[in-house]
Amino acid sequence: MKLHEYQSKQLFRQAGIPVPESNAVTSLDDVEEAYNKLGTDKVVVKVQAHAGGRGKAGGVKIVDNSGDAKAFAQQFLGKKLVTKQTGSEGQTVSAILLEAPSSIATEIYASIVIDRAIGLPTLIVCAEGGVEIEEVAERSPEKIIKESYDPGTGLQGYQARRIFLQLGLDKSLMNSFASLLIKLARLFVDRDCSMAEINPLVITEDNQVLALDAKITIDDNALYRQKDIAEMRDFTQEDPREVEAAKYDLSYIGLDGDIGCMVNGAGLAMATMDIVKFYGGDPANFLDVGGGATAEKVSAAFKIILTDENVKAIMVNIFGGIMQCDVIAEGVIAAVNEISLSVPLVVRLEGTNVERGRQLLEESGLPLETATSLAEAAEKAVGLAKGAA
Amino acid sequence: MSILVNKDTKVICQGITGKSGAFHARACIEYGTQVVAGVTPGRGGQTAEGVPVFDSVTEAVRETGANVSMIFVPAPFAADAVLEGVDAGLDMVACITEGIPASDMVYVMDAIEDSSSRLVGPNCPGVITPGECKMGIMPGYIHKPGKVGVVSRSGTLTYEAVWQLTERDIGQSTCIGIGGDPIIGTPFIEALELYEADPDTEAVVMIGEIGGTAEEEAADYIKNKMTKPVACFVAGQTAPPGRRMGHAGAIISGGQGTAADKIKTLQDAGAAIVESPSQFGEVVEEMLKG
Numbered sequence A: 001m002k003l004h005e006y007q008s009k010q011l012f013r014q015a016g017i018p019v020p021e022s023n024a025v026t027s028l029d030d031v032e033e034a035y036n037k038l039g040t041d042k043v044v045v046k047v048q049a050h051a052g053g054r055g056k057a058g059g060v061k062i063v064d065n066s067g068d069a070k071a072f073a074q075q076f077l078g079k080k081l082v083t084k085q086t087g088s089e090g091q092t093v094s095a096i097l098l099e100a101p102s103s104i105a106t107e108i109y110a111s112i113v114i115d116r117a118i119g120l121p122t123l124i125v126c127a128e129g130g131v132e133i134e135e136v137a138e139r140s141p142e143k144i145i146k147e148s149y150d151p152g153t154g155l156q157g158y159q160a161r162r163i164f165l166q167l168g169l170d171k172s173l174m175n176s177f178a179s180l181l182i183k184l185a186r187l188f189v190d191r192d193c194s195m196a197e198i199n200p201l202v203i204t205e206d207n208q209v210l211a212l213d214a215k216i217t218i219d220d221n222a223l224y225r226q227k228d229i230a231e232m233r234d235f236t237q238e239d240p241r242e243v244e245a246a247k248y249d250l251s252y253i254g255l256d257g258d259i260g261c262m263v264n265g266a267g268l269a270m271a272t273m274d275i276v277k278f279y280g281g282d283p284a285n286f287l288d289v290g291g292g293a294t295a296e297k298v299s300a301a302f303k304i305i306l307t308d309e310n311v312k313a314i315m316v317n318i319f320g321g322i323m324q325c326d327v328i329a330e331g332v333i334a335a336v337n338e339i340s341l342s343v344p345l346v347v348r349l350e351g352t353n354v355e356r357g358r359q360l361l362e363e364s365g366l367p368l369e370t371a372t373s374l375a376e377a378a379e380k381a382v383g384l385a386k387g388a389a
Numbered sequence B: 001m002s003i004l005v006n007k008d009t010k011v012i013c014q015g016i017t018g019k020s021g022a023f024h025a026r027a028c029i030e031y032g033t034q035v036v037a038g039v040t041p042g043r044g045g046q047t048a049e050g051v052p053v054f055d056s057v058t059e060a061v062r063e064t065g066a067n068v069s070m071i072f073v074p075a076p077f078a079a080d081a082v083l084e085g086v087d088a089g090l091d092m093v094a095c096i097t098e099g100i101p102a103s104d105m106v107y108v109m110d111a112i113e114d115s116s117s118r119l120v121g122p123n124c125p126g127v128i129t130p131g132e133c134k135m136g137i138m139p140g141y142i143h144k145p146g147k148v149g150v151v152s153r154s155g156t157l158t159y160e161a162v163w164q165l166t167e168r169d170i171g172q173s174t175c176i177g178i179g180g181d182p183i184i185g186t187p188f189i190e191a192l193e194l195y196e197a198d199p200d201t202e203a204v205v206m207i208g209e210i211g212g213t214a215e216e217e218a219a220d221y222i223k224n225k226m227t228k229p230v231a232c233f234v235a236g237q238t239a240p241p242g243r244r245m246g247h248a249g250a251i252i253s254g255g256q257g258t259a260a261d262k263i264k265t266l267q268d269a270g271a272a273i274v275e276s277p278s279q280f281g282e283v284v285e286e287m288l289k290g
Helices: A005-014 A028-038 A055-059 A066-076 A133-139 A157-164 A171-190 A220-225 A240-247 A266-278 A295-306 A325-339 A354-363 A374-388 B019-031 B057-064 B075-087 B102-112 B156-167 B188-197 B214-224 B259-268 B280-289
Strands: A022-025 A043-048 A060-063 A095-099 A104-115 A120-126 A144-148 A193-204 A209-211 A215-218 A251-254 A259-263 A285-288 A313-320 A345-351 A368-371 B010-014 B034-039 B051-054 B068-071 B092-095 B118-120 B126-129 B133-136 B145-152 B172-177 B203-209 B230-235
Touching: A005 A022, A005 A043, A005 A095, A005 A215, A022 A028, A028 A066, A028 A095, A043 A066, A055 A060, A060 A066, A066 A095, A104 A133, A104 A171, A104 B102, A120 A133, A120 A171, A120 B102, A133 A144, A144 A157, A157 A171, A171 A193, A171 A209, A215 A220, A220 B075, A220 B102, A240 A251, A240 A295, A259 A266, A259 A295, A259 A374, A266 A285, A266 A313, A266 A374, A266 B156, A266 B203, A266 B230, A285 A295, A295 A313, A295 A325, A313 A325, A313 A374, A313 B156, A325 A345, A325 A354, A345 A354, A345 A374, A345 B156, A354 A368, A368 A374, B010 B019, B010 B057, B010 B075, B019 B034, B019 B133, B034 B057, B051 B057, B057 B075, B068 B075, B068 B133, B075 B092, B075 B102, B092 B126, B102 B118, B145 B156, B145 B188, B156 B172, B156 B203, B156 B280, B172 B188, B188 B203, B188 B214, B203 B214, B203 B259, B203 B280, B214 B230, B214 B259, B230 B259, B230 B280
Parallel strands: A259 A285, A259 A313, A313 A345, A345 A368, B010 B034, B010 B068, B034 B051, B068 B092, B092 B118, B145 B172, B145 B203, B203 B230
Antiparallel strands: A022 A095, A043 A060, A043 A095, A104 A120, A104 A193, A120 A144, A193 A209, A193 A215, A251 A285, B126 B133, B126 B172
């Protein structure tokens, strides 16, 4: 689960990590008060949306009066922001963050992820901040400093200092810098983050260490025990189909193609997308119906797939292990009857009671095609989509 | 001969009194697995699916001589269940549970590092030696005893591959589901080492997917140490970057972990590549001839 910059900074504040003074507003009426509360000559106004490249898209500005702040908010609040990273649909701006400006002397990069190869949370720090870290990693990998730590004992002082001493900063900053890293490391563990990034981490002109930006992603599997964070979830930032799918315990990801897929099992669902491509088609989505493909779930899955106007054919691929194929067939039939299917459908079942399942489908009188093998199903689906084009 | 489990293996089901644990314990018993005990703290003394239930794994081991466990405990308590099984001295623990927080797995792996217990999973279908022992949720009937080892990060995709083999009369020595999470107990390379050392396994099918570096580490082993032929499929060539494709571990991060890269690395290492998921059977058939 992603957090907005202002939410991430809230967590930073709670953890004692220095951030600029700021107020977030979700309504135009609150802008003036938020502006005045800061009491500074100038204020940085920043759009809050789950999108990188906000600055370059005009979503970050410095204003010197509350009227301009309000105008900025009016321009962006509740509207779509398109950046280089959002794609053409853009991302809705949920809030505006008004922040006291900081004088920047140096920019550093710092983030933490769990290094899955070694199974430990790992700090990634670089003296070159404010730029895309992947870019730096490619052209100057030697500039990337990594330090793993034990989540139980936390990042130790000597580890934080070890990082600091490679950055070429003034030694007077060592303690405050190290302290920030230690607190970030503790926050990462305490709040079940899968990623926590400060880019840039700045040294100000008056020698303060400050997190100028904050980007946190929380492990979805841990939300049950991070209830206050779970409540921060901003559904307006997510694909509504994915949100809908989650309600039915389906896993859905929209793609660009025209062949809808419905499969049980994430690996098989990916492989089904792959085989559609193999036969010259283009998958419209990833969808894992999971273990129990009831009629209700299958209906919900069809509906979600069909909200994608690009879909010209649907391929169902179910390997029934514990689930029996005749039960699945009944579910598909009930679902198709309920939703009035508008595109060609290919159903491939394999597994327990498969003969009975196929029989049920064939006798249903519904306009659907069946297939025995995975290859046959993919070829049929691709052909049907092309035919409908 | 197989690896990890056989007809003599005695299995505990942790979480046997839950819906999933009960269902699958029964299915394993029907397959012929020696499920000798269940463990649900607080329900010791009861019977579930015809099997005695104990309050702790230690007690279950003492009373029944069980040596492995399959875990069907809900995610918030699953890490604890794994640690309990390891602490009781089991040879292997297979954790079926999906949804365990990654940070729990960080400390679990650290805690079990020096023990002799092996963890398989989490978020996996389990382990089966066809005809001898099924500990997990896989449908038994699609398997057939034989000489090909199967190791996979997936569940139903594994069944697809196994079924294609069985249909061609190519049996399996053991099938291991290593799981779809980013931090798991038994990575590909360890499974390959086990198959390489198993006199009854002649070839291996390896099913990977996007995310992480496990396939690359396995490729290094295949190239330098493995003498038996390996056929590989990597799911997710059409997966978009930065998205979690169902499995917590199936994500292309910062350009790393793509299917294309993994396939190339495995190919360069000498593995036979299964290009389409409908071709497992024919690729393995060819491989066994050659």
